[in-house]
Amino acid sequence: MKNMKPLTGTEAASYAMKQINPDVVAAYPITPQSDIMHGFSQYVADGKVDTDLIRVESEHSAMSACVGASAAGARVMTASSSQGIALMHEIIYIASSTRLPIVMNVVNRALSGPINIHCDHSDTMAERDSGWIQMYCETAQEVYDLTILAVKLSEHKDILLPVMVCQDGFITSHGVEPVKLINEKKVKKYVANYKPKHSLLNIKKPITVGPIDFYDFYFEHKRQQVDAMQKAKSIYPKMAKEFSKVCGKNYRYIEPYKTKDADHVIITMSSTAGTTKEVIDVLRKKGKKVGLLKIRMFRPFPNKEIVKELKNKKTIAVLDRAASFGAEAPLYSEIRSSFYEEKNKPEIFSYVFGLGGREINPGMIERVYSELISGKAKKENYLGVRE
Amino acid sequence: MPIGGIIIEPGNSKNYKTGSWRTFRPITDLKRCIHCMQCWVICPDDAIAVKNNKRIETDLDFCKGCGLCAEICPVKCIEMKKESEFNCNKKIKNKKM
Numbered sequence: 099m100k101n102m103k104p105l106t107g108t109e110a111a112s113y114a115m116k117q118i119n120p121d122v123v124a125a126y127p128i129t130p131q132s133d134i135m136h137g138f139s140q141y142v143a144d145g146k147v148d149t150d151l152i153r154v155e156s157e158h159s160a161m162s163a164c165v166g167a168s169a170a171g172a173r174v175m176t177a178s179s180s181q182g183i184a185l186m187h188e189i190i191y192i193a194s195s196t197r198l199p200i201v202m203n204v205v206n207r208a209l210s211g212p213i214n215i216h217c218d219h220s221d222t223m224a225e226r227d228s229g230w231i232q233m234y235c236e237t238a239q240e241v242y243d244l245t246i247l248a249v250k251l252s253e254h255k256d257i258l259l260p261v262m263v264c265q266d267g268f269i270t271s272h273g274v275e276p277v278k279l280i281n282e283k284k285v286k287k288y289v290a291n292y293k294p295k296h297s298l299l300n301i302k303k304p305i306t307v308g309p310i311d312f313y314d315f316y317f318e319h320k321r322q323q324v325d326a327m328q329k330a331k332s333i334y335p336k337m338a339k340e341f342s343k344v345c346g347k348n349y350r351y352i353e354p355y356k357t358k359d360a361d362h363v364i365i366t367m368s369s370t371a372g373t374t375k376e377v378i379d380v381l382r383k384k385g386k387k388v389g390l391l392k393i394r395m396f397r398p399f400p401n402k403e404i405v406k407e408l409k410n411k412k413t414i415a416v417l418d419r420a421a422s423f424g425a426e427a428p429l430y431s432e433i434r435s436s437f438y439e440e441k442n443k444p445e446i447f448s449y450v451f452g453l454g455g456r457e458i459n460p461g462m463i464e465r466v467y468s469e470l471i472s473g474k475a476k477k478e479n480y481l482g483v484r485e
Numbered sequence: 486m487p488i489g490g491i492i493i494e495p496g497n498s499k500n501y502k503t504g505s506w507r508t509f510r511p512i513t514d515l516k517r518c519i520h521c522m523q524c525w526v527i528c529p530d531d532a533i534a535v536k537n538n539k540r541i542e543t544d545l546d547f548c549k550g551c552g553l554c555a556e557i558c559p560v561k562c563i564e565m566k567k568e569s570e571f572n573c574n575k576k577i578k579n580k581k582m
C-alpha cells in the first residue's frame with residue numbers, strides 16, 4: 099500500500115504535525131517525548147513546514163509561549179511528558195481557562211518520584227481537572243489520526259479548548275507500526291486555516307488577555323468552561339463522523355471490542371487495549387464470553403455512552419494505569435459514578451497495573467478475566483505488584 | 486460575557502468601579518487646597534479629579550481609601566474619615582458586562 103508507512107508513535111505525531119503545519123510550536127525536550135520534537139524540528143530545518151519553532155528553556159516557558167502565540171491568533175502545537183507536564187501545570191490551567199485551542203501531544207510517563215522514565219498515566223491524570231480535552235491512543239495510527247482531528251476539535255467555535263493527545267511512553271512512542279497516512283493536501287484542506295474570533299494581533303479590535311478576574315466574574319468564566327466541555331461532548335461525535343470521510347475510520351469516544359454478547363468486560367485505555375484484544379480472541383475460542391471497552395476520550399468523560407454499552411454485563415474490571423492515593427483509581431472512580439443511577443448494574447472491580455512501566459502481559463489480563471468469571475476478584479486489585 | 490476572561494472593549498476599566506473597597510474616605514477642604522497637584526501625582530487610582538488646572542472633588546467611584554493623598558498633601562487639607570460615618574446605603578453599582 100503506497101500510503102502506508104512504518105512509524106513509531108512519536109514519528110506518527112510529528113508527521114501529523116508536519117502535515118498540519120502549525121504557525122507556532124514551542125517545546126522543551128523530555129524523554130520519551132523528545133522524539134516528537136526531534137522529528138518535527140527536522141521538518142522545520144528542511145523547510146518542509148513554515149512553523150515558527152520556539153526553543154525555550156523549560157516546559158513552563160514552552161506552555162507560556164504557546165499561550166502567548168495562541169492569544170495572538172496563531173495555530174499552536176506542543177508536546178511533553180511527565181515532569182515536563184508537571185512543570186507546565188500552572189500554564190496548562192491558564193491555556194484552558196483563557197480558552198486557547200492548543201494541541202499537545204503527550205507521551206505518557208510516570209511522574210517522579212522515585213524517578214522513572216517509563217509508562218503510566220500519572221502525568222495526565224494529574225491534569226484531568228485542568229480543563230483540557232484528553233484523548234488516549236492505543237496505536238500509532240490513532241496518534242496520527244487523532245492529532246489531526248484534535249486541531250479541528252479544539253478550534254471549533256463552540257468549544258475552544260486545548261486538547262491533549264496521549265500515547266503510552268515507549269510502548270507506543272518507540273514501537274514501530276504500520277500507519278495509514280492521509281494525503282497531505284487532504285489534511286490541509288481538512289484542518290484549513292484557523293480564524294480566531296479575537297486575537298491580540300488584530301489592532302483594529304484591541305483586546306486584553308489575562309486580566310485579573312475576581313469574585314464578580316471568575317465563577318462565570320469557570321461556568322463557561324463547564325459548558326464548553328459539555329459542548330465538546332455533544333459536538334465530538336459529529337466531528338468524528340466528518341473526519342471519518344478523511345481518515346476512513348470513525349473514532350468514537352469509546353471503542354467496544356466483542357462486547358455485544360459478553361458477560362465480563364475489561365475497561366481500559368491506550369496500548370493495553372491492544373493486549374486485551376489478543377487475550378479476548380484466545381478466550382473466545384475457548385467459549386468464554388469476554389469483551390473490552392476501550393475509553394478513547396477521558397475528558398469530557400462519556401459516562402452515558404459507557405453505561406449504554408455495558409449496563410447488561412455481569413462484571414466489569416477497570417484497569418487503571420494510575421493510582422489515586424487515598425481514593426479510588428481515576429478511571430475506576432469515573433466508571434463507578436457513571437453507573438450510580440442504574441438499577442441493575444454490573445459488579446465493578448478495580449485493577450491498578452503497569453505503574454512506572456511495570457509489564458502488563460496477556461497472562462495477567464487472562465488472570466483478570468478468570469477472576470471475573472470465577473467471582474474471585476477483590477474490589478481493589480494491584481496487578482503485577484510484589485505484595 | 487466574552488469567554489476566557491478576555492476584555493474586548495478597550496478602556497472599559499472605567500466601568501469597573503472599585504470605590505466599594507474603601508474603609509476610609511478622603512475629605513478634602515478645597516478652601517485650603519493650594520492646587521500643587523501632588524495628590525494627583527501620587528493617587529494610584531487616578532481618583533483625584535482636575536478641572537481647568539484646579540483640583541476638584543475626589544472621584545469616590547474609584548478612590549480606594551489608601552490615604553496616600555492625605556499623607557503627601559503639604560497643607561494637610563485632606564482628612565481620612567471612616568467610611569462608616571457616611572451613608573452606607575448608597576452602594577456603588579457596576580455596569581453590567
Ligand code: SF4
Pocket residue numbers: 511527528529530531532533543547548549550551552553554555
Ligand atoms: S485615598 Fe488613595 S485612592 Fe483615594 S484619592 Fe487619596 S490617594 Fe487616591
Ligand code: SF4
Pocket residue numbers: 513517518519520521522523524525540554557558559560561562563
Ligand atoms: S496635595 Fe493637597 S494642596 Fe496639593 S492639590 Fe492635593 S489637596 Fe490640594
